[in-house]
Each structure stands twice: as C-alpha cells, then as structure tokens.
Amino acid sequence: MEATTPLQDARDEFIAGWGTLGSSWGINRTMAQIHAFLLTSTRPLSTDEIMEALQISRGNAHGNIRELVGWTLIRSVIKKGERKEFFEAEKDVWKIACTIARERKRREIEPALEILKSCSDQTKDLKDKESKAFHAQMTELRDFVSLSGRALESAAKTEQSKILKVAARFIS
Amino acid sequence: MEATTPLQDARDEFIAGWGTLGSSWGINRTMAQIHAFLLTSTRPLSTDEIMEALQISRGNAHGNIRELVGWTLIRSVIKKGERKEFFEAEKDVWKIACTIARERKRREIEPALEILKSCSDQTKDLKDKESKAFHAQMTELRDFVSLSGRALESAAKTEQSKILKVAARFIS
DNA sequence: CATTACTTTCAGTATATTCTGAAAGTAGGA
DNA sequence: TCCTACTTTCAGAATATACTGAAAGTAATG
Numbered sequence: 315m316e317a318t319t320p321l322q323d324a325r326d327e328f329i330a331g332w333g334t335l336g337s338s339w340g341i342n343r344t345m346a347q348i349h350a351f352l353l354t355s356t357r358p359l360s361t362d363e364i365m366e367a368l369q370i371s372r373g374n375a376h377g378n379i380r381e382l383v384g385w386t387l388i389r390s391v392i393k394k395g396e397r398k399e400f401f402e403a404e405k406d407v408w409k410i411a412c413t414i415a416r417e418r419k420r421r422e423i424e425p426a427l428e429i430l431k432s433c434s435d436q437t438k439d440l441k442d443k444e445s446k447a448f449h450a451q452m453t454e455l456r457d458f459v460s461l462s463g464r465a466l467e468s469a470a471k472t473e474q475s476k477i478l479k480v481a482a483r484f485i486s
Numbered sequence: 487m488e489a490t491t492p493l494q495d496a497r498d499e500f501i502a503g504w505g506t507l508g509s510s511w512g513i514n515r516t517m518a519q520i521h522a523f524l525l526t527s528t529r530p531l532s533t534d535e536i537m538e539a540l541q542i543s544r545g546n547a548h549g550n551i552r553e554l555v556g557w558t559l560i561r562s563v564i565k566k567g568e569r570k571e572f573f574e575a576e577k578d579v580w581k582i583a584c585t586i587a588r589e590r591k592r593r594e595i596e597p598a599l600e601i602l603k604s605c606s607d608q609t610k611d612l613k614d615k616e617s618k619a620f621h622a623q624m625t626e627l628r629d630f631v632s633l634s635g636r637a638l639e640s641a642a643k644t645e646q647s648k649i650l651k652v653a654a655r656f657i658s
Numbered sequence: 659c660a661t662t663a664c665t666t667t668c669a670g671t672a673t674a675t676t677c678t679g680a681a682a683g684t685a686g687g688a
Numbered sequence: 689t690c691c692t693a694c695t696t697t698c699a700g701a702a703t704a705t706a707c708t709g710a711a712a713g714t715a716a717t718g
Contacts, residue, residue: 376667
C-alpha cells in the first residue's frame with residue numbers, strides 16, 4: 315500500500331475531476347488529465363513520467379501530448395544534457411482561457427458560420443413564405459454567431475484587467 | 487428519385503451541419519439534428535414526422551426529444567382533436583443562447599467549481615513550497631471559473647439590447 | 659557506421675456511446 | 689370493460705472513440 319499525502323490526494327482529485335469535465339467539453343479524458351497533471355507540476359515532465367503517473371500507454375501519452383502542444387496549452391522544453399523532451403503547461407489562467415477561446419472559435423464558430431452563410435445565401439432570392447421564414451432564421455443565427463465570435467476574439471485580445479472591469483460591471 | 491427544392495437542400499445542409507457541430511459541443515448528433523429540424527419547421531411536428539424525416543428509430547427519436555425538452559430548447563404542444571404530442575422549438579436566437587448558457591453553466595461550471603473549491607480548501611494550510619504552488623493555482627482557477635460563471639449568469643439575465651451595446655464597444 | 663536513446667506510427671483491441679425495434683406501459687373513448 | 693392510439697423502456701446490435709504495445713523510424717553520440 316502506498317502512503318499518500320494531502321497534496322497528492324488533492325492533486326489526484328483535480329486530475330480526475332478535470333478529466334471528467336473535459337469529456338463534457340468534447341475534449342478527451344486523457345488529454346484533460348495530462349493537462350491537469352502538467353498544470354500542477356512545478357517542473358517540466360517527460361513522456362515516461364506522464365505514462366507512469368497516469369498509468370497510460372506510450373502511444374496514448376504521445377498522441378495526447380501532441381494534441382496539447384497543438385492547442386498550445388503545453389510546450390516542449392529541452393533540458394541541456396538530456397536527450398528526451400520535457401513538457402510544461404502554461405500556468406497563467408487568463409492565457410489558458412484565451413488559448414481555449416481562440417481554438418474553439420477556429421474549430422467551432424468558423425465552421426458554423428460557413429454553414430449558416432451558405433444556408434442564408436442559398437435561400438435569399440426565394441419568394442414563398444416557408445423559404446422566407448427559413449432565410450430569416452438562418453440570417454438571425456448567422457448574425458448572432460458572427461457577433462459572438464467577434465466578441466470572443468476581441469476579449470482574447472484585450473488585457474485581462476480591462477475584461478475584469480467590464481465583467482465586474484455586469485455582475486454587480 | 488426524389489426531386490428536391492432549393493429550400494429542402496438548404497434545410498438538409500443546415501440539419502447535417504448542425505448535427506456535426508453539435509458533436510464537437512458534446513451534444514449528440516441526433517439531438518442536434520432534431521433541434522435543427524424543429525428550428526426550421528413552420529409548424530409543430532410529431533414524433534413520427536421526425537422519425538420519417540431524419541430516418542431514425544422511434545426509441546432514438548423519443549429519447550432525444552425528451553432531452554431537448556429537458557433543455558427547454560423545444561416544448562410539447564397539444565393540438566385539439568389530436569391525441570399525440572407535437573413539438574416546436576424556441577425560435578428566438580437570444581433565448582436559445584441564454585438557455586444553452588444556463589444549462590452549460592449548471593452542468594459544467596458548477597461541478598468544476600466544486601472540484602476546485604475542494605482542491606483549494608484541502609491544501610490551504612499546507613506549508614511546503616509544492617503545496618503552496620498547488621494551492622495558488624487552484625485558487626486562481628477557482629476565481630476565474632467562478633467569475634466566468636457569474637458573468638454568464640448575468641448576461642443570460644440581461645436584455646439582449648444591453649448585451650449588444652457592450653459587445654459593440656468591445657468589437658470596435 | 660553502429661549503438662543507444664529516444665519518438666512516432668498503427669493494426670488490433672477495448673470501451674463507451676448511440677441506435678434499433680419490439681414489447682410493455684398508459685390513457686382516452688366506446 | 690376492452691380497444692385503440694399513442695408513449696416509454698430496454699436488451700442487444702451497431703458504431704464511434706480511445707488505448708495498447710510492439711515494431712519502425714530518427715537522430716545524437718562515440
């Protein structure tokens with residue numbers, strides 16, 4: 315039986331919870347767990363350390379690490395004298411949020427806009443009542459999604475302090 | 487071979503696209519398709535009409551319709567003289583967005599907060615450097631997630647016009 | 659160039675999710 | 689009460705997604 319410390323316990327809870335959470339965000343569980351693990355590490359870690367800690371195979375670790383690098387949520391670090399790669403997570407919460415916002419915009423909002431634009435355009439000259447209703451619905455949706463995307467983009471460009479001010483006004 | 491109209495084509499594109507999109511949002515494809523189908527219908531539809539149009543089984547249609555009712559994205563309508571239920575979607579884009587925002591907050595932000603709170607609390611009295619770093623990270627994350635949740639909640643309570651004004655300031 | 663220390667790939671397997679369809683359940687109307 | 693028109697359930701099948709581990713690939717080092 316392994317002895318556990320309060321820190322280990324809390325960290326394990328975070329890793330497990332973040333993994334579950336990730337699933338409902340369309341992010342795979344292992345990827346979220348690796349992210350959580352690196353996020354709570356005080357030093358860069360190797361693939362083997364990650365495999366060992368999360369009890370996952372090399373292939374699984376490798377692929378999900380690459381995904382996280384692709385999202386720029388983690389980056390690879392080369393230690394002098396060491397041949398292998400180490401990985402560390404971005405720790406700044408605001409930067410993480412901006413990265414995720416941008417990535418989701420690119421992967422979800424932009425494709426959605428393409429579809430809505432196409433649906434709106436295809437029906438813009440039709441005269442019957444049903445077509446007009448459809449066209450109006452698509453146009454409204456497109457405008458809304460487009461606005462949301464632009465707002466997200468702007469927010470991700472703005473300094474954290476400014477966003478906090480606006481947010482504070484809303485909440486109060 | 488069935489002849490198609492431009493409206494049918496556009497509508498099919500929307501249904502298919504919305505379905506794919508839904509997947510990346512952690513919403514199942516059929517549920518998103520049913521929603522898209524009802525969103526672009528000018529009248530309430532029965533389970534059988536939905537089954538027929540999307541070529542899905544009764545069980546599948548039934549379950550996903552119930553889910554959508556649970557999300558309050560669609561509602562059941564009783565037609566006089568008819569024994570069966572009909573369903574119609576909320577058409578107002580802003581209302582749809584608020585509903586989704588509230589639901590996701592409840593399902594994702596709140597559970598996340600529980601975890602972060604627990605992790606932060608468990609480590610608040612620990613004195614070693616690693617524990618302090620962990621505690622600080624959890625606390626930052628918690629504060630950020632909490633703020634986001636409250637902002638989302640407020641936004642969903644505010645009139646659309648006010649939000650549009652704030653959004654406009656940001657984008658320009 | 660051969661060895662070593664890694665990284666990458668991928669076919670096969672395991673798991674999780676979604677879907678089907680038939681059977682059981684329910685309630686209005688005769 | 690029974691019939692009929694519908695709704696609900698759920699075991700098993702189909703599909704999609706994620707994971708393993710071993711083999712192949714790559715490049716630094718001596």
